[in-house]
Amino acid sequence: MIGSATLRIAVSAFFVAALFVCRLGFAQQMPGSDGPTIVPPHVKNNSSAAYPEQAIKDRFTGSATVTLVLEIDASGVMRNATVAEPQGHGFDEAAIAAAQKLAFEPATRDGRPMAAKIRFKYVFKAPAPRLVGRVATRATDRAISGAQVRVHDSSGADHTTTSSADGSWKIDEELPPGHIHVFVTAPNRLPTEAEEDLAPGEETTLTLRLASQEIPQPVDAGADADDDVEEITVHGQRPPREVTKRTLGKEEIEVIPGTNGDALRSLQNLPGVARPPPFSGALIVRGSAPGDTSIYIDGTVIPLVYHFGGLSSVIPTELIDKIDFYPGNFSTQFGRGMGGIVDVGLRAPRSDTVHAMAQLDFIDARVMAEGPIFNSGWNFLIAGRRSWFDLWLTPILTATGAEATIAPRYYDYQLELQRNIGKNSSFRFIFFGSDDALSIVSPTANSSNPTFGGDIGFHTSFWRFQARYENRITKNTELRATVGFGEDSIDGQFGANSLVTDTYPLSARLELSQKIGKMIIANVGIDGMYEPYSFNLQLPPPTAAGDPPGGPGQLPVQSVQSGSLFLPAAYAELEVTPFRNFRVIPGVRLDFDSATSDWDFAPRIVARYDLFHGFRKTTLKGGAGVFDQPPTPFQTDPKLGEVGLSSNRAIHYDVGVEQEFTRQIDMSVDGFYKSFQNIVEVGNPGPLGGPNSGSGFAYGVELLLRYKPDNHFFGWISYTLSRSERQTSPSQPLQLFEYDQTHILTILGSYKWGKGWRIGGRFRIVSGDLYTPTNAGAFDASVGEQLGVAAVPAYGQRLPLFWAFDIRADKTWTFRAWKREAKFSMYIDIQNLFNASDPQGLTYNFNYTQSAYINGLPILPIIGLRGEL
């Protein structure tokens, strides 16, 4: 922002000297001379000239001297000014404008006024830039006071200052325009540097965020509890209680190539996470089924994480503070799942002033506003997003003669209110939801099976209202309480078949953390869920007496059920640090399921030991635990499933090592083994539920070599080698699990070039998905239908290797608007740049003698625009 321009005028000494000489010359008469005495005109007022805006716009940083020839009449008025030596950049015009305001005492000859012509110079010196800024923590944007800021300017001089209590700082000394280098250090913080270009007359604001010096670790019992741990929320501490936690920061999430800046899609680049099935956003973690992994938003479970097609998650990245991903062996605070945990933390609304953001790309459009609610102490955040590719995709499909027209659309919405009560407690209310709809209109019946014709519609929606209270009651005691309720709806129509479900989950969670002495922190909590539900399911009917199965128009079987689930749980954990650098966390969790009337007891233990403490730390880690997952209401339905089921169970074992190499580079290697027991097998007797006869295992090794974000670069190499097998009953052989993916390699990086440019790339190679080939079976001559026979074993073949390269480029302009910093960004995110074929499955002709791959998305460029204030 160009503030008041520094006005600097230097009246040329030449002029003064020239006049002086002339005056002397004319005043002093040669001895014995009788010539006239001439006195030149002299300035009566000091007319200053403004440094021209044009020069500032042109980034002109040097000095400029404009020489004018002034004609002054006998009364001392300046009649004309001409530029003798033009300088451009608006200097000439500025000089003339200033000269117009000059008033002179007229020149005199022998005491009588006369007109005169003089040379007059204006020397312009560029107004000094101003440099101000703020220092804050990287994770939570909390102000850091007492940080040392050193600025190395373009002349080679150094200027230092210290940040104040609110983190702000400024350089009072005059700085020359040009390139500067800024160094910032603060206690217990990693130093950071920045480079910037200062323009004359402009005020430049630099916000510098410092990461914690320590890699986030469980809080040492002897450490100061006020220490800021990077991955936890601002209000209260939540000590990590798991073997492996992977955290992605907002800065990384927004620009990972191939994800369109979607936070939850970025998870798919981490070790232990398999590539999802086609067009879905399922999370497949360490060989578990997608339904085994739970997703929490600020402590409340949500039913789905991605909108249709898996292109976008239900919570926009702008609202996310961080994502904690636990691939296994997670804390007893989480339950009812055998896979992993994704814990999404929403950020607090900004409190300084009202901000706004709008973004548009090929997929959707979103808006957001946040800020303080006057002086009430409450801050708000409201956001909404709506897809719009249904508007352009459907006409394209129609024009290209697709057999069906697809019209998917989604929207999501969020409202957040937060108030901090003192330094140690806060209230937060969140209302958020998502709605997806998809319809397919097939104009012709499928020749093989007319029941596959007609309309197909699918609509899912959910909303949640959540209240959260956190209070650090004392230095040693913290309380966290969360209550949420909402609705989940599914409405699917598939020809004559349909599925309509409604559930109304009410959840409550209360946790108390108490430090006991120097070595122990106890965490106890309750985690309850009450869920009324209803469903109406119409499936293809079983064979009616006298009617051969198959053929069109079979009346579906219908099941209408309603009921409620009550799932209370309690847990307790001890974080024990018996000696320095060693931490062990035993815990137990007790769950009850009203549908099965079963209690599940789940002991778990995690340990971490810093073999070498301090910089270049080496940490050994391990854990084991029991993880239970209750059957779904469909599985326990008397018609569709089986009564008398018990929970599915998995036992996790995990060992690993973490190694720091530099401040930015570290590596983590994990080995895991999971044993599955008591798995509900579908299809016998009910179509959706069967006995707890299934079992299996999954094991593997995960590697993550990571370059943590600095001012220029972040990236990582992630590799998973794993195997997952199942058997439907003890008498059946083990075979590969349908979600098994042997190799998963991801290499990605993103580099900030400066001047608002960032470019990144991602390369992936993944083993092909498993599939079950189908061969020709018998022909049902009664209905005219060729039947297929699934090959044995199931999932016995693998699709070709998948590989893809994605790139992303961002350009951001920062400028001042309405006296505030504003940003405008453009980005292009190209998925599958080389248009590699991506076989996702097989389709067959009518008698299974021909097959062809069904390919995933081809090259997909997404261009987006974004404005922030």
Next chain:
Amino acid sequence: MFVIVALCGCGVKFDPPSDIESVRILAVQANPPYALPGTPVQLQVLAYDGRTVQTQPMTVAWFPEACFDPIADIYYACYPELAAALAGLGVQPGQDVTSLLTPGMNFSFQMPSDVITNHMTTLTSDPYGVALPFVMACGGSIRYTGVSTENLSANPFGCFDSNGNALDANSFVLAYAMVYAFNDRTNANPVISNLTANGNPVDPVAGITVSVCTESDTDKCPTTPIDTVVPPSSQELDPGSLDAMGNPLKEEIWVDYYATGGSLSDGTVILYDPTLGALQSSPTDFTAPQAPAELILWAVVHDNRGGVSWVPGGIPVHVM
């Protein structure tokens, strides 16, 4: 989502089943479709060899014995019974069984008198029995390949060429029909009054004459709407299907079209709905090929209780 993509046919096009380009069994008609215990059942198969290269002529043959009351009425539950019957004849897997089968388009069997009493009791219907006769069409010789204990639904028979190489499903079809037996229910095969072309009745002997398509883009070829007329009397009550009030619904009747050349816009058209009755005429559009040919068109009419009919010999289509 995967099914949706498959349905949209994104980028993948196979020849539809209405195109006859291989060995095919199109239908098996039982007379009557519902038989009383202890009565004979006459069977007729509609089979055609649509291969352009017929290294060996097509053989149509029936397994000499029908299968009765398999577990859960599942067709492949008959395979162990067939295997036992062959074992009783000393047949080993891999052996040519063509000579042990009953050749020809026609077959008959006797519905056993205890077919209903031997059938597993169901709680949701009247007592019934079911018979499954098996027929094969093979462009080679038929061998018994054995019943798989791992994959119970895998075909126990195969078709082999003269060199002993297994032929795929373009040269071999194993088919079965389901013939029910009730004490008090009857079922008749639907009746085909006639076919129409361009709204005009078709003489099944003279057939249809259409012009060859001269367009380079087949989408621009003229089409001939073909329809099948089935009288309302063919739509019988279906005592096994009840509406919400417990009243029996009627049969569903549909027609499957097949042709040895050209193309058909719809291979399957529903003619009668269980609740709505006769549906508005919805002909299939036949597009002639781009070269003159003598083709055959079939319209196989099914009802959902196993009743089947077709015009014997099909309808000749003269493309000129």
